[in-house]
Amino acid sequence: MVELRDIEIFLALAEELHFGRTAERLCVSPARVSQAIKKQERTIGAELFERTSRAVCLTAVGERLRDDLEVGYRQIQQAIATASAAGRGIGxxxxxxxxxxxxxxxxxxxxxxxxxxxxxxxxxxxxxxxxxxxxxxxxxxxxxxxxxxxxxxxxxxxxxxxxSDRRALAVPAGHPLARQESVCLEDLASIPLITITGPPQYWLDAHLPHHTPAGRPISRGPVTIAWQEVLSLVATGKGACPTSIRSAQYYARPDLAYVPFRDAPPVxxxxxxxxxxxxxxxxxxxxxxxxxxxxxxxxxxxxxxxxxxx
Known part of the structure; x- marks a missing residue:
């Protein structure tokens, strides 16, 4: 009789075609993998794998067994997962x-x-x-x-x-800051920040400070409630806005530049x-x-x- 764990070992080896990787994947010893395969070969009466010093590959019988077992094994795993989820109240x-x-x-x-x-x-x-x-x-x-x-x-x-992303400053493409390799928090004193209405004050203070570290005031630009409006306001020269450096990829526009900060905390x-x-x-x-x-x-x-x- 072939146990479920032995079937799992067989299917893993059929995918990995390497005893060491299979053992590592299943958190067992290579000897356990070898024993399980030999046990199945004795039960079936045919070799499932061809083994050489350089490679492991499935025999024709092994390929047929793999194809026949995969569907049933997935059904068993899905049934167990479904029952487990129901027992934990997942649904x-x-x-x-x-x-x-x-x-x-x-x-x-x-x-x-x-x-x-x-x-x-x-x-x-x-x-x-x-x-x-x-x-x-x-x-x-x-x-x-x-x-x-x-x-x-x-x-x-x-x-x-x-x-946890590096912080960047979204600025108009033609602004002098857009030509710099990076900006610092002191640079915020040179351009107004687009203001967002709605979030709590501590959130706004974290993302849109009122003063630079040296105490210089940071002016405010137009107020908006939507990110696409922020980008349009920046692009048309109304101000700047701190954001994640990922915005350079996900919100790229020809009229915008995203300049990384060299001294700001991450987003x-x-x-x-x-x-x-x-x-x-x-x-x-x-x-x-x-x-x-x-x-x-x-x-x-x-x-x-x-x-x-x-």
Whole structure:
């Protein structure tokens, strides 16, 4: 009789075609892998793999067995996952909010992965308005969100930080700052900042300071509530706005330049959810987001002065 663990070892070896990698992947010893394969070959009465000092490959019998087992094995794994999710209360509808195009992409990828793991859970995704970062989470319109930090609200839990990006300054393409390799916080005294209405004051202070580190006042430009309006106001020479360096890739425009700061703290994006809404489904999705995000994902470099639009 072949045990489920032996089937798992066979399928992993059929994919890896390497005893050492298979053992590492399954957290067993290479001897355990070899024993399982030999046991299955004795039961079947035929070799499943051809082994040489240089390579491992499936025999014709092994290929047929792999093809026949894969479907059934996936069904077994899905049944176990579904039962486990039901036992932990994972199901229903999960509503997820985000800000920033890169956060939206990550949430969509995580949702696809989550649906595969928990097919009885429906994921709904929505972009959070710039002027009202916490209204949806308080009203129940979303169950958790991936948005800019800081979040300092007594009724909202701060989860893990997902992105920590270099801060950049969005300026008009023709502005003198656009020709620099980098800017510093003192440069903010030379151009007004586009102001956003709606977020709490501590959030605004973190992203749109009123004074430079040396105490020089930072003037204010027009007030708006939407990110695309911010970009249009910057592009038409009404001011500047600090943002993530990722904006250079996701919100590129010929009339804008994104110049990295050399002395500003990073822009962080983190998960948060209501203090009364920490369900098994929320926690499972948080772990899926962390498993999905590519920690080595390249943050686009700031273009040099010659490459920036004029």
């Amino acid at each position: 229903g509808v999960l509503k997820v909010g985000f800000s920033g195009a890169w956060c939206g992409n990550l949430v969509v990828k995580a949702a696809d992965r989550f649906r595969t793991q928990h097919p009885h859970c429906d994921i709904q995704i929505a972009e959070m308005p710039l002027h009202d970062r916490y209204g949806a989470i308080r009203s129940g319109a979303v169950d958790l969100q991936l948005t800019e930090l800081p979040v300092d609200e007594p009724d909202i839990i701060n989860g893990p930080v997902v992105y 962080e994006f983190g998960l948060s959810w209501p203090a009364t809404g920490e369900s098994a489904t929320v926690q499972a999705f948080v772990q899926t987001v962390l498993a999905t995000v590519d920690r080595d994902e390249a943050v686009p470099p700031a273009p040099g002065p010659a490459a920036r639009p004029r």
